[in-house]
Amino acid sequence: MWEFLQNLSYWDWLALGTVLLILEVFGAGGYLLWVGLAGIIVGAVTFLIPALSWALQLPLFGVLAILTAVFWWKRQRNTIAHSDQPELNSRGHELIGRTFVVQQAIVEGRGKIKVGDGVWMAVGPDAEVGTAVRVTAQNGTVLSVEIAT
16 A cells, blocks of 8 residues: 555546546535545646645645535535526415415314415314315415415
8 A cells, every 4th residue: 555655646636536536427416526526636736746646645635635525516606597587496485475265274284275276274263164265375285274265
């Protein structure tokens, strides 16, 4: 092991980087991309400076892996596109303020309302079947309702 560390060459780093990038292709979710890129960069630095000792190569690899990951994380965080339809994938949120009919009586604060061709759980004041209720909030798959006036 000691012999291997003392003789680290750019080929070792390029091979490590390539293997990590190949593993990334198989679905690591971006985790290995930046570590693999750091390995390739260390390989390039070692090619340009062949006398670079392993004691400097390993910390360089660690620092580059962290820096590349942080750089990309910050870049991705700053480039998040804001949609003109922010509630597009918030199923149920578009129901707030709309009026629906009680499908299953709301008893002790729980019941069901008919929404389009589906039925949603509802919480709110007790109401008989057929009563019109207005959705006031959404919590997961449960809609909070009030009696519509």
